[in-house]
Amino acid sequence: MAESNDEATPTPFSRELGDWLGSNEPKTLAGLGGVFGERAIAVAVLLLMFPAALPLPTGGVTHVLEIIAIIVAAEMVIGLTTIWLPVRWRNRELGGSMTGKALPFVVRRVTWAERYSKPRGSILLRQRWFNRILGAGLIGLAVGALLAPPFSGLDTLPALGAVGITLGIILGDLLVVGVSALIGVSGIVATLLLGAAVIDFFRSIFS
Numbered sequence: 001m002a003e004s005n006d007e008a009t010p011t012p013f014s015r016e017l018g019d020w021l022g023s024n025e026p027k028t029l030a031g032l033g034g035v036f037g038e039r040a041i042a043v044a045v046l047l048l049m050f051p052a053a054l055p056l057p058t059g060g061v062t063h064v065l066e067i068i069a070i071i072v073a074a075e076m077v078i079g080l081t082t083i084w085l086p087v088r089w090r091n092r093e094l095g096g097s098m099t100g101k102a103l104p105f106v107v108r109r110v111t112w113a114e115r116y117s118k119p120r121g122s123i124l125l126r127q128r129w130f131n132r133i134l135g136a137g138l139i140g141l142a143v144g145a146l147l148a149p150p151f152s153g154l155d156t157l158p159a160l161g162a163v164g165i166t167l168g169i170i171l172g173d174l175l176v177v178g179v180s181a182l183i184g185v186s187g188i189v190a191t192l193l194l195g196a197a198v199i200d201f202f203r204s205i206f207s
Contacts, residue, residue: 013170014111017043021103029068029083030090038081039170044072045138046166047094050106052145052159062155066146069162073142076135079128113167113176121174134169137181138162144188154194157187 020035021027032040048069052062068089075084083090094103124130141162148155161184168176 012111012114014107014114017103017110018107021107026091027094027098027103028091029072029085029094033082040083041072041076041080042166042169044083045069045076045142046163046170047098047103047106048072049142049145049159049162049166051098051102052155053163055153055156062159063146066142066159069142070139070146073135073138076138077132079132110167114171117168117171117173117176119172121177122172125169125172125174125177131169134165134177137184138165141165141184141188144184144191148187148191149194154187154191157190158184159187160184161187 016035020031025031025035029044032043036043048065051065068085071085072083141158144158145155145162148158161180161182164180164183165177168174168178168180
């Protein structure tokens with residue numbers, strides 16, 4: 001007997017995320033493991049870095065999320081497949097602004113991305129050694145976003161790169177990962193160039 005289309009076609013990530021958002025389950029980082037399994041680390045980094053990827057003032061909240069994202073990405077580097085965090089962080093609710101505004105926005109953006117994404121290089125993305133390299137890259141992008149000058153908007157590109165890389169991992173699309181990495185690196189380069197220009201400016205004044 002032929003399999004039905006529902007059995008043959010995996011559930012889109014956007015639908016999984018939307019169902020989790022609309023469920024009565026606690027909206028915590030700990031809750032991601034039961035829903036997304038081994039993808040939980042990538043999903044966690046995506047959600048933690050997404051607010052910083054928006055060109056909106058956040059009052060420093062994104063810095064806390066970026067620090068947690070660095071810790072979670074480090075777990076990816078050492079080969080963990082489940083999220084480990086202090087109980088207080090792991091079981092803390094994401095908050096009304098996150099679940100009421102940010103996450104629905106994430107779902108809409110992911111739905112858009114799914115229209116154009118397709119499995120490319122998924123075999124490589126399933127290799128643990130390659131995921132460790134990506135984890136190291138995510139740490140670099142999160143640090144770049146964290147250290148970007150305040151109110152400059154330069155944290156947006158590294159954060160957007162991190163979001164895209166994790167989305168590419170989740171969707172199994174190496175092209176999305178590669179393009180996102182370029183975006184993130186360009187943001188870090190822009191930050192370094194700006195920093196060098198500022199240093200040269202003050203040197204010229206006081207020399």
